[in-house]
Amino acid sequence: MAELKYKTKFLDCWNEAKQLRENYYKNFVRAHEIGGIRWAGGAWSFSAVPAGLGDDVYSLTGEPYGATVAYNKEFAEACHEAIEAEGYARDLCAYMRNYWGSIVLDKYAWGGEWPKADFLWTTHICCSHAKWYQVAGELEGGVPYFCVDVSVGPYDEVNERKLNYMVSQMMDGIDWMEKITGRKYDDEKLIQAVYNECRATSLWAEICTLNKAIPAPLDEKTMYSLYVIGTLMKHRKECADFYEKLRDEVKDRVANEIAAVGNEQFRVMTDTQPPWAFLELWRYLQNYGVVSIGSLYTFGLIGIFEVKEDGTWGPRTTPQEQGIEIETREQALRVLAEWTLSRPEWQHFYSPELKSDMMKRIVKEWHVDGVMLHYNRGCEGLSMGIAENKLALKEAGIPVMHFEGNMGDEREFDLERTRAEIDAFMEILGAR
Amino acid sequence: MITAGIDMGAKNVKVVILEDNKILSKGMILGGFDQKASAEKVFNETLQKAGLSRNNIEHVVATGAGKDVAPCANGEISMMGADALGGAFLFPSARTVIDVGAEEGRAVKCDEEGKMLDFVINERCAAGAGTFVEAMSRALEVKLEEMGPLALKAQKAVPMNAQCTIFAESEVVSLIHAKTPKADISRAIHDAIADRIASMTRRLGVQRDVVLVGGVAKNAGFIESLKRALGVDLLVPDEPDFVGALGAALAPMRKNGEK
Numbered sequence: 001m002a003e004l005k006y007k008t009k010f011l012d013c014w015n016e017a018k019q020l021r022e023n024y025y026k027n028f029v030r031a032h033e034i035g036g037i038r039w040a041g042g043a044w045s046f047s048a049v050p051a052g053l054g055d056d057v058y059s060l061t062g063e064p065y066g067a068t069v070a071y072n073k074e075f076a077e078a079c080h081e082a083i084e085a086e087g088y089a090r091d092l093c094a095y096m097r098n099y100w101g102s103i104v105l106d107k108y109a110w111g112g113e114w115p116k117a118d119f120l121w122t123t124h125i126c127c128s129h130a131k132w133y134q135v136a137g138e139l140e141g142g143v144p145y146f147c148v149d150v151s152v153g154p155y156d157e158v159n160e161r162k163l164n165y166m167v168s169q170m171m172d173g174i175d176w177m178e179k180i181t182g183r184k185y186d187d188e189k190l191i192q193a194v195y196n197e198c199r200a201t202s203l204w205a206e207i208c209t210l211n212k213a214i215p216a217p218l219d220e221k222t223m224y225s226l227y228v229i230g231t232l233m234k235h236r237k238e239c240a241d242f243y244e245k246l247r248d249e250v251k252d253r254v255a256n257e258i259a260a261v262g263n264e265q266f267r268v269m270t271d272t273q274p275p276w277a278f279l280e281l282w283r284y285l286q287n288y289g290v291v292s293i294g295s296l297y298t299f300g301l302i303g304i305f306e307v308k309e310d311g312t313w314g315p316r317t318t319p320q321e322q323g324i325e326i327e328t329r330e331q332a333l334r335v336l337a338e339w340t341l342s343r344p345e346w347q348h349f350y351s352p353e354l355k356s357d358m359m360k361r362i363v364k365e366w367h368v369d370g371v372m373l374h375y376n377r378g379c380e381g382l383s384m385g386i387a388e389n390k391l392a393l394k395e396a397g398i399p400v401m402h403f404e405g406n407m408g409d410e411r412e413f414d415l416e417r418t419r420a421e422i423d424a425f426m427e428i429l430g431a432r
Numbered sequence: 433m434i435t436a437g438i439d440m441g442a443k444n445v446k447v448v449i450l451e452d453n454k455i456l457s458k459g460m461i462l463g464g465f466d467q468k469a470s471a472e473k474v475f476n477e478t479l480q481k482a483g484l485s486r487n488n489i490e491h492v493v494a495t496g497a498g499k500d501v502a503p504c505a506n507g508e509i510s511m512m513g514a515d516a517l518g519g520a521f522l523f524p525s526a527r528t529v530i531d532v533g534a535e536e537g538r539a540v541k542c543d544e545e546g547k548m549l550d551f552v553i554n555e556r557c558a559a560g561a562g563t564f565v566e567a568m569s570r571a572l573e574v575k576l577e578e579m580g581p582l583a584l585k586a587q588k589a590v591p592m593n594a595q596c597t598i599f600a601e602s603e604v605v606s607l608i609h610a611k612t613p614k615a616d617i618s619r620a621i622h623d624a625i626a627d628r629i630a631s632m633t634r635r636l637g638v639q640r641d642v643v644l645v646g647g648v649a650k651n652a653g654f655i656e657s658l659k660r661a662l663g664v665d666l667l668v669p670d671e672p673d674f675v676g677a678l679g680a681a682l683a684p685m686r687k688n689g690e691k
Contacts, residue, residue, distance in 0.1 A: 401551075
């Protein structure tokens with residue numbers, strides 16, 4: 001164990017993050033008790049849009065739910081076996097199988113029966129999302145379903161025609177929501193939700209940017225419990241407010257050299273979702289004085305970045321900061337579409353080279369010594385092109401290793417073997 | 433300095449005792465169910481052969497899948513790190529060391545001092561490891577040690593597509609039913625493993641000289657198949673299954689900057 005070099009302490013707002021997450025899952029169940037509405041969809045859904053139906057609208061986003069199930073090995077295995085018994089293939093998205101398995105078992109990870117949504121609202125960018133909720137709706141006995149196609153190409157090729165395509169789909173979606181819920185849509189609530197989302201996702205990017213500091217104020221295992229708030233409710237005020245509080249605390253940690261890992265000697269970054277049932281590996285790294293500062297996944301799944309004047313990555317300037325006042329439904333949807341299309345984790349669906357460039361940027365700006373790639377069999381979308389990324393990193397002279405696994409299906413992960421590979425990588429880095 | 437390296441492999445436990453780069457003794461035993469007890473036994477026997485007691489050993493370095501239960505170990509090294517050190521010690525020109533053992537195939541890139549620079553391991557699959565040959569020898573009803581020499585007698589190359597022991601076995605059965613000579617089937621089996629190992633090694637980049645170590649390196653049929661698949665000559669030590677233990681024994685000296 002490398003010796004302590006820096007002071008360290010737990011995050012003051014840790015418990016608030018835990019509480020926000022717990023409330024989110026429980027509020028979804030209780031929504032009907034207060035006459036509210038439940039909708040479900042991907043974490044990348046335009047969650048600000050259903051917000052226009054009222055303040056009593058609660059969501060369940062599928063990927064963080066799938067990760068919650070994955071953390072509980074026994075329940076995850078039960079979900080996989082249940083859905084595979086229904087004839088669904090083992091190599092499909094592991095989150096999706098956890099979600100479908102919960103429906104088939106009629107069990108909610110937070111206790112009780114499966115809380116069926118009133119409608120399903122999602123986006124389609126990876127190979128699974130549209131089918132995920134189509135099948136979920138069928139398994140739930142016919143829940144109404146709407147999917148927005150967002151596959152319009154990378155951000156640097158966005159144009160008015162593409163934005164019109166996305167906005168028109170969301171306009172149709174709002175008409176559809178009014179029809180199936182019988183509620184009148186409130187554009188003011190939509191506008192406020194769009195402001196919230198831009199603020200929250202920019203703040204998360206700012207928090208990640210603060211992790212460029214040495215020592216790193218946050219380690220990736222901790223970040224997993226923080227970025228998740230954005231995947232649950234990026235459009236809600238409490239999410240943006242929480243990230244503001246967290247940003248201030250992380251700033252304070254940087255100013256006072258409070259480290260996430262007191263013996264930080266080496267910095268690595270990972271990629272894609274981790275094997276959630278085996279997060280102990282991130283603590284294992286600390287035995288070698290190694291901190292994982294995050295990843296494109298942890299940063300860019302929710303965080304919205306831009307290139308600053310000095311050429312480095314930082315939080316994207318929000319419409320509010322630019323003095324843009326949103327006045328109409330159409331304008332709100334256009335701002336939301338344009339903002340969302342700049343999400344870093346959406347770019348590599350179009351080319352692994354875009355992802356390699358972003359990864360090399362993180363290596364340089366976050367002072368990374370080595371990269372640990374998870375060849376994640378549980379997520380085709382985020383694993384797509386990962387071998388190309390490995391080659392690009394190696395060509396850039398960056399030490400890189402990969403380990404095989406699955407974010408949500410522990411049957412495809414070998415802890416001891418992965419430890420052995422990490423041990424060898426630590427020898428290459430000089431940490432062992 | 434006297435050091436010991438213990439390679440707690442998936443099948444066998446290997447021990448090498450070194451004094452200043454000179455091998456004093458070595459021993460090997462089947463790990464069995466109680467790998468710790470087997471390791472104790474072979475470690476004591478190897479010490480006896482060298483005329484030493486445990487107190488004479490300054491460093492005992494463990495490697496291999498079961499390294500956590502190695503007796504008396506006061507140091508550890510990864511399997512890939514040990515391969516690099518052992519391979520480059522035996523062949524200073526080595527830049528790529530390929531290790532094919534019972535459960536795993538791996539390739540390591542190293543520098544002239546045996547420092548590991550990069551590595552790659554086969555996927556969770558028996559098709560790149562020694563157990564694959566064992567399983568296929570049962571299907572062919574041929575003794576394991578005869579599989580390699582048999583493959584060398586093959587008259588032609590027969591393609592085998594399976595990447596999995598289970599499906600490969602059914603392919604072997606089909607070939608038997610098609611009256612394919614055993615020698616040709618044996619070569620097909622070795623070619624299938626070699627193709628997997630070669631593909632894995634190419635991901636790392638094949639840099640000469642290439643050294644082949646591990647238990648499967650004793651199989652002449654596999655050596656020929658791998659040479660064909662990689663298109664390069666291979667350097668194979670006399671006792672390739674001891675290279676990991678040798679590398680582990682060398683580790684303390686390399687750490688001290690000794691050559």
